[in-house]
Amino acid sequence: MSAVLVRVPHRATTRVSAASAALFRIGFGLVGLILVVRFFENGWIDTQLVDPPYHFTYPWLDWVKPLPRPWMHLHFGVIALAAVGVTLGYRYRLSVAVFALSIAYVEAIDRALYLNHYYWMVLTAVVMVFLPLHAAFSLDARSGRVDASFIPLWVAWLLRFQVGMVYFFAGLAKVNSDWLLRAEPLSTWLPARSELWLIGPILTLPVTAYLLSWAGVVFDLTIVGWLSWRRTRPYAYAVLVGFHVVTWMLFPSIGLFPLLMSLSAQVYFEPGWPERFRRVAPAGSPSARTRLSPGWVVIALGYVLVMTVIPLRHHLIPGDVKWTGEGYLGSWQVMLTEKSSSATFIVTDRATGDSWAIPPPQYLTERQRMVMATDPVMIRQTAQLIAEDMGGRVEVAADVRISFNGRASRQFTDPDVVVSGPGRPPVSAFVVAQPST
Amino acid sequence: MRWMSLLAGLLLVGACASGPGEAEVVSNATDQALIPAMTGAAEAAGALSTAAFGFCASAHPKAHEAAMDAWNRAKEAWEASELTTFFGPAEMLRTVSKVDYNPISQDEIDALLGSDAVIDAAYVGDRASSVQRGLGAVEYVLFRDEAEAGEARNCELTTAAAEVIADATRALQEAWVESFDGGEPWADTFTVTIPSNQALGDLVSAFVETTKRQSLFELGKALGISAPQPEIEAIPEGAAGAAAAMYRSQLVGIRDALAGGNPDSLGGLIRARSAEVADTIDLLLEQSIEAIAALDRPMRDIARDDPERLVPIYEDIAELRMIFEADVVSLLDITLGFSDTDGDTG
Numbered sequence: 001m002s003a004v005l006v007r008v009p010h011r012a013t014t015r016v017s018a019a020s021a022a023l024f025r026i027g028f029g030l031v032g033l034i035l036v037v038r039f040f041e042n043g044w045i046d047t048q049l050v051d052p053p054y055h056f057t058y059p060w061l062d063w064v065k066p067l068p069r070p071w072m073h074l075h076f077g078v079i080a081l082a083a084v085g086v087t088l089g090y091r092y093r094l095s096v097a098v099f100a101l102s103i104a105y106v107e108a109i110d111r112a113l114y115l116n117h118y119y120w121m122v123l124t125a126v127v128m129v130f131l132p133l134h135a136a137f138s139l140d141a142r143s144g145r146v147d148a149s150f151i152p153l154w155v156a157w158l159l160r161f162q163v164g165m166v167y168f169f170a171g172l173a174k175v176n177s178d179w180l181l182r183a184e185p186l187s188t189w190l191p192a193r194s195e196l197w198l199i200g201p202i203l204t205l206p207v208t209a210y211l212l213s214w215a216g217v218v219f220d221l222t223i224v225g226w227l228s229w230r231r232t233r234p235y236a237y238a239v240l241v242g243f244h245v246v247t248w249m250l251f252p253s254i255g256l257f258p259l260l261m262s263l264s265a266q267v268y269f270e271p272g273w274p275e276r277f278r279r280v281a282p283a284g285s286p287s288a289r290t291r292l293s294p295g296w297v298v299i300a301l302g303y304v305l306v307m308t309v310i311p312l313r314h315h316l317i318p319g320d321v322k323w324t325g326e327g328y329l330g331s332w333q334v335m336l337t338e339k340s341s342s343a344t345f346i347v348t349d350r351a352t353g354d355s356w357a358i359p360p361p362q363y364l365t366e367r368q369r370m371v372m373a374t375d376p377v378m379i380r381q382t383a384q385l386i387a388e389d390m391g392g393r394v395e396v397a398a399d400v401r402i403s404f405n406g407r408a409s410r411q412f413t414d415p416d417v418v419v420s421g422p423g424r425p426p427v428s429a430f431v432v433a434q435p436s437t
Numbered sequence: 438m439r440w441m442s443l444l445a446g447l448l449l450v451g452a453c454a455s456g457p458g459e460a461e462v463v464s465n466a467t468d469q470a471l472i473p474a475m476t477g478a479a480e481a482a483g484a485l486s487t488a489a490f491g492f493c494a495s496a497h498p499k500a501h502e503a504a505m506d507a508w509n510r511a512k513e514a515w516e517a518s519e520l521t522t523f524f525g526p527a528e529m530l531r532t533v534s535k536v537d538y539n540p541i542s543q544d545e546i547d548a549l550l551g552s553d554a555v556i557d558a559a560y561v562g563d564r565a566s567s568v569q570r571g572l573g574a575v576e577y578v579l580f581r582d583e584a585e586a587g588e589a590r591n592c593e594l595t596t597a598a599a600e601v602i603a604d605a606t607r608a609l610q611e612a613w614v615e616s617f618d619g620g621e622p623w624a625d626t627f628t629v630t631i632p633s634n635q636a637l638g639d640l641v642s643a644f645v646e647t648t649k650r651q652s653l654f655e656l657g658k659a660l661g662i663s664a665p666q667p668e669i670e671a672i673p674e675g676a677a678g679a680a681a682a683m684y685r686s687q688l689v690g691i692r693d694a695l696a697g698g699n700p701d702s703l704g705g706l707i708r709a710r711s712a713e714v715a716d717t718i719d720l721l722l723e724q725s726i727e728a729i730a731a732l733d734r735p736m737r738d739i740a741r742d743d744p745e746r747l748v749p750i751y752e753d754i755a756e757l758r759m760i761f762e763a764d765v766v767s768l769l770d771i772t773l774g775f776s777d778t779d780g781d782t783g
Binding site: 194338357358359 | 458632664759
C-alpha cells in the first residue's frame with residue numbers, strides 16, 4: 001500500500017509530452033466553435049433562448065435569464081471568440097475561462113434544453129481552466145508565455161477520466177432489463193430508420209436491436225479498458241470512431257456528441273503520439289518532475305469523487321430514474337429512454353371548487369412542451385406557472401400519460417394531487433409508481 | 438461468398454418482417470387519402486359556387502335549398518380534407534383564411550353588407566378580412582329564409598365568397614398535384630423530398646391538433662370539462678347546425694389517412710408495431726364517428742339540453758388525442774412539430 005502511495009504520486013508528477021493534451025484542447029475548441037455556428041445557422045439563439053417568454057429553471061438558478069436579442073447574439077460571438085482562443089491556445093486560461101462561464105450561462109437558461117454533451121462541455125471547460133493544455137501547439141507557447149512543452153502525467157490522467165466517465169457511466173446505466181432483455185429503446189428507434197441505404201431492412205429485424213443493445217453495453221463498459229491497454233489501443237480507438245460514426249448515421253439528431261467524443265478520446269494514446277508527426281523535438285527536458293501541491297491533489301480527487309457520485313445518486317432515490325427523472329441530470333443516461341407523453345392540467349378554482357382541464361400553455365415552445373411533459377420537475381413548474389397566470393386563485397394538478405420504452409401509454413402523474421402549491425410537492429407525491437411490466 | 442449470402446438473406450428477411458416502409462406509407466396516405474380529400478373539397482366548393490350563382494340568379498326556393506345542400510357538402514368535404522391545412526402549401530396560400538376561418542364576425546359581415554363596397558370575388562379574396570368570408574360567412578348569409586338570403590347584398594357576398602372558396606380549395610389541390618410555388622408538386626415534396634419520418638410526424642401532428650381542438654378547445658369547453666363553466670359557443674356551429682357533420686368529417690379524414698384495413702397504410706404500420714394500439718385507435722374512431730352520426734340535432738342544442746350525450750364522444754376523442762400524442766409518436770419514433778435542436782435528449 002505504501003509503495004502505491006509513493007509510486008502513484010511519483011508517476012503523476014512525471015513530465016510527459018503535452019502534445020496529446022494540446023490536441024484535446026484544439027478539438028474541444030473547434031467543437032465549441034461549431035456549436036456556436038450551429039446556433040447561429042439554425043436560429044436557435046432566438047428560437048430556443050430569446051423568443052420563448054418562459055424558461056424552465058434549474059434549482060437555485062431561477063435567477064438566470066436570457067439577455068435581450070442583440071446582447072445574446074453578442075454573447076454567442078464572445079463564445080466563438082473564446083473557442084477560437086482555446087483552439088489556438090491564445091491567452092488560453094482566459095479564453096477557456098470565458099468559454100466555460102459563457103457556455104454555462106447558456107446552459108443554465110432553460111432546463112428543457114439540457115443535453116448530456118453540453119453538460120460535459122461545461123464541466124470539461126471548467127476543468128481545463130486549471131490544466132496547462134496550452135503547453136504545446138499554442139500561440140501562448142510560441143510567444144513564450146508557457147515555459148515548456150511538457151505537462152505532468154496527472155493532467156493526462158484527468159483528461160482520460162473526463163472522457164472515460166461518460167462511457168463507463170453510460171454503460172452502467174444500460175445494465176437494466178429494458179435495455180438488455182427488451183432491447184428498448186432501440187427496438188422502437190431502429191425500425192424508423194428502415195429507409196437507410198442497404199442496412200435499412202436489417203434495422204427492422206428484432207434481433208438487430210438486441211445485438212446492438214448488447215454490443216452497446218459491452219462497448220460502453222469496456223472501451224476505457226481497451227483504450228488503456230497499449231496493445232488494443234489503436235483497434236479500440238478505430239472501433240470507437242466507427243461506433244460514433246454509426247450512431248451519428250442512425251441518429252443524426254445526436255448532434256455534436258460523436259465528433260466531440262471521437263476527438264477527445266485520443267487522450268488515451270501515449271501523451272507524445274502527435275510528436276511522431278513533428279520534425280522538431282519539443283523544447284525542455286521530460287526528465288524533470290513537477291511539484292504536486294497537496295491542495296490541488298485534494299481538489300482533483302474531490303472532483304473525481306463528485307463526478308463518480310453524481311451519476312450514481314439516483315440509486316439513493318426511490319424509483320427508476322428513467323421513469324421518475326429524479327437524479328437524471330448529470331447521470332449519463334445517454335439515449336436510454338423513449339418517452340412520448342400527452343399532458344393536460346386540471347385547474348380548480350379555490351373559491352368555487354370548479355375544476356376544468358387545460359392544455360399546457362400555448363406560449364411554451366414545441367420543444368419545451370415535449371420535454372416538460374416527460375419531466376416531473378418541469379411538469380411541476382408548469383403547474384405553478386398556470387397558477388400564477390390565473391392570479392394564484394387556482395390549484396393545479398397534472399394529468400400526464402406516458403408511453404415509455406415501447407410500452408402502451410400509462411398514467412404518469414396522479415391527477416388528484418395538487419402540484420402548484422408553494423411547498424413544491426416532492427416528485428414522489430405526484431408521479432405514480434412505475435408499472436411492473 | 439457466404440457473408441454475401443448471409444447479408445442478402447438478412448436484407449430479405451428484414452424487408453419481409455418489418456411491415457410497410459415509411460415512404461410507402463406516406464405515399465399511400467397521400468395518394469389514397471389526402472389528394473382525394475382535397476380533390477373532393479375542390480369539387481364540392483366548385484359545386485357550391487355554381488349553386489350559389491344559380492340561387493342568386495333565380496331566387497327560387499328550390500335553388501335556395503340546392504345552395505344550402507351544396508354548402509353542407511362543401512363543408513363536409515372541406516373538413517374531411519382539413520389535415521392538409523396543418524402542413525404543406527396551405528399556410529403560404531392562406532387557404533384556411535379564405536375557406537373556413539373560425540370564428541367569423543357577424544358584426545363585421547353586417548358592416549360589410551351595409552357598406553358601399555363592391556362585393557365581388559376580388560374584394561372578398563384580397564381586401565375583406567378572414568372573419569368576413571369563407572364557409573362561415575356564406576353560412577351566415579345563406580341559411581336564412583330565401584327572400585332574405587336572396588337580397589342583393591347577401592347574394593353578392595354569397596357568390597363572391599363561394600367563388601373565393603372554390604378558387605382557394607382548387608389552388609391547394611393544384612399545389613399538391615401540379616406545381617407549388619413554381620416548383621414540383623407538393624405531393625412529390627411530401628412523399629419523396631422530405632424524410633418519410635418527418636412526413637409521418639406532420640400527419641400525426643395534424644391528428645393530434647385536430648383531436649386536441651375537438652376535445653379540449655371545443656367539446657370540452659362546451660361541456661364544462663375544459664372550462665370553469667360550460668361554454669356552448671365553443672362548438673363552432675352556425676345557422677346550418679353542421680357541427681356534428683364537421684366533427685364526423687374531420688374524424689373520417691383521420692380514419693382515411695390511417696386506412697387501418699390496408700397493411701401498407703399508416704394504420705398498417707402502427708399495427709405492425711403494436712396491434713393493441715391499432716385496435717384501440719380503430720375502435721375509438723369508429724365509436725366516435727358512429728356516435729356523432731347518430732346525433733339528430735345541432736350540437737349546441739344537445740350541449741345545452743342533454744350534455745351527457747356528448748360526454749362519451751368527448752372522452753373517445755380525448756383518448757384518441759392521448760394515444761396519438763403518446764403511443765403513436767413513440768411507436769413511429771417521430772417528433773411532433775418542428776422543434777429541431779442540437780443533440781440527444783435521451
